[in-house]
Amino acid sequence: MLPEHVEMIKQVWKEDERIEKPILDKQKAEEIEFALKLAIKDDLTINIQYHNGFDFSYIKVKIDSIDPNTRKGDA
Template identity: 55%
Template sequence: MDNRNRDRGTIKWTSLMLPEHVEMIKNLWKEDERVEKGIIDEQKAAEVDFLLQRAWKDDLTVKARVHNGFDYEDVILKLKQLNKTERRVNAINWKTKEPYSFRLDDLADLAIL
């Protein structure tokens, strides 16, 4: 199906929408384009594990690339807890100051800021 025909209704009403609504609709269309979660190799996993341990022990801020179910998102975090038995990371989002939690399997990349 042609992309122009699918989006015709949205184009028709865009001039009457608030910018927030337009952004929400763009995000809704973006959700349809799912990105598969990749598998990281052992060397990268060891590097990420080392950086996680260092950031947690030294209370450092990190930039994590996390797969959120349909796409990758880059989040700046302050680590709060590493739970290796449940393979989860509990952190605080640096920008919004809200709790953020994700599985270690969803972590694609990590960098210390």
């Protein structure tokens, strides 16, 4: 096989392993919001799982505050 073909086949296999971004229901979103507020209140470091467009990535952060208008946090 040509190197170009090998790369093309690897790309197809990688796309087959792609994980779709899940849709959160209202109850799960409220659980996450509660956990974030508790982490802020108790000054905890938390593990965040997020979808990176292909798969899930993980990061440890300490959240200082959450903007109620945008619902984004400051780490």
